[in-house]
Amino acid sequence: xxxxxxxxxxxxxxxxxxxxxxxALNMIRTNRKISGYxxxxxxxxxxxLFHQKIGFVHRYLHLQExxxxxxxxxxxxxxxxxxxxxxxDFDFLPGFLFKTGRSVFLNNRGLRRFIxxxxxxxxxxxxxxxxxxxxxxxxxxxxxxxxxxxxxxLNNPGISINVKLKNxxxxxxxxxxxxxxxxxxxxxxxxxxxxxxxxxVVTGGLSLIFPKNFPVGIxxxxxxxxxxxxxxxxxxxFEKFNTLTRVFIVNHPMKKAxxxxxxxxx
Numbered sequence: 323x324x325x326x327x328x329x330x331x332x333x334x335x336x337x338x339x340x341x342x343x344x345x346a347l348n349m350i351r352t353n354r355k356i357s358g359y360x361x362x363x364x365x366x367x368x369x370x371l372f373h374q375k376i377g378f379v380h381r382y383l384h385l386q387e388x389x390x391x392x393x394x395x396x397x398x399x400x401x402x403x404x405x406x407x408x409x410x411d412f413d414f415l416p417g418f419l420f421k422t423g424r425s426v427f428l429n430n431r432g433l434r435r436f437i438x439x440x441x442x443x444x445x446x447x448x449x450x451x452x453x454x455x456x457x458x459x460x461x462x463x464x465x466x467x468x469x470x471x472x473x474x475x476l477n478n479p480g481i482s483i484n485v486k487l488k489n490x491x492x493x494x495x496x497x498x499x500x501x502x503x504x505x506x507x508x509x510x511x512x513x514x515x516x517x518x519x520x521x522x523v524v525t526g527g528l529s530l531i532f533p534k535n536f537p538v539g540i541x542x543x544x545x546x547x548x549x550x551x552x553x554x555x556x557x558x559x560f561e562k563f564n565t566l567t568r569v570f571i572v573n574h575p576m577k578k579a580x581x582x583x584x585x586x587x588x
Contacts, residue, residue, distance in 0.1 A: 418533055421445060421571045426470070430503055430563050435478040437461070439569055442469045450531065450581075452483075452572040458537035458560030459483065459525065460569060471571075475563050476538070477503050484529055485538050488522035490515065496538070496557070506539070508555035517541060523557050530574035 423441035441447050443466045451463045453473045462481050465472040474481045477498040485508065486493050492515040499505035511517065521541040527534025539559040547554050 418572060418574050421447065423447075423471075423569050423571055425566050425569060428564065428566070430475065430477075432503075433479060433500060435475045435498070435503055435563070436464075437473045437475065437563070437566060439471050439473055439571075440469065441571060442467045442471050444468045447471050447571055448573060450577065452531040454532070454536065454570050454572060455561040455566050456568060457562065458539065459532060460561045460563070460566055462531060463571070473569075476559055476561070477506050477563065482509070483532065483538075484526035485523050486526040487515075487517060487541075488524050488535070493526045493528060506557050506559060508541070508557050511553070511555055513553065517544060517553075517555060519544060530577040530580055532572060 421441060423439040423445075425437045426440050427438035429436055437460075439453070447463065447466050449463050449466055453460045453463060459476055461473045461475040461478065462483070463471050464474045464481075475498075476483070476496060479498040479500045482495045482497050484493060484495055492512050494508050494511040497507045497509045499507065508523065519541050523538040523540060525532040525534060525536040525538060537560050539557040541555060542558040543554075543556040545554040545556070546552070
């Protein structure tokens with residue numbers, strides 16, 4: 323027994339070295355396992371991130387294609403509706419975009435004649451966009467929230483749009499009557515121009531709010547103002563504001579650029 327004890331005492335450095343060697347080898351093996359796990363985890367996370375980005379790009383391109391198809395369907399629907407009604411030969415100028423919405427609130431009394439539609443800034447709706455119904459021009463967007471927008475109706479005295487008579491070059495603009503929501507006047511129509519009851523009024527195309535030749539209404543009454551001697555031309559809009567439900571929002575990407583130039587000139 324004493325011989326064994328003396329042997330371990332004489333060789334203690336060797337056994338100490340052996341123990342530390344075993345501990346070191348075990349630590350290296352454990353570290354390799356951890357490093358392998360980290361490498362594997364890094365590879366897995368990288369692959370997942372790559373697939374996520376690829377999926378995002380795919381969805382983005384798919385949404386772009388869906389949006390393009392919806393634009394084509396909206397244009398085709400509008401063409402079909404207005405061609406069948408034989409109202410006007412309007413011209414969808416290149417670049418005009420169309421989105422759909424529905425009226426969720428109406429106020430057609432007093433001076434505040436407007437509707438609220440269920441489309442807002444989250445749907446890329448912007449102020450000064452045109453709004454049309456299934457019969458003709460409805461109004462212009464004056465304010466937007468995230469989910470809703472306010473549309474001033476065509477009979478609101480606070481807005482006016484550029485118009486003309488169908489098949490005539492003379493330009494004019496609309497103006498709502500302050501006291502009667504049923505009346506819309508044709509203003510600045512040249513005295514030398516011929517006009518008669520029943521003539522079709524369409525958009526004039528001098529802005530990028532509405533496409534040219536879009537249906538607005540018909541001439542209902544022509545009177546002579548005794549004070550000024552000028553004609554008072556009353557028009558009846560095609561769109562029935564009190565029953566307005568489905569709408570199309572019209573805008574043009576170059577409208578801001580055009581407005582900027584106009585404001586600089588002024």
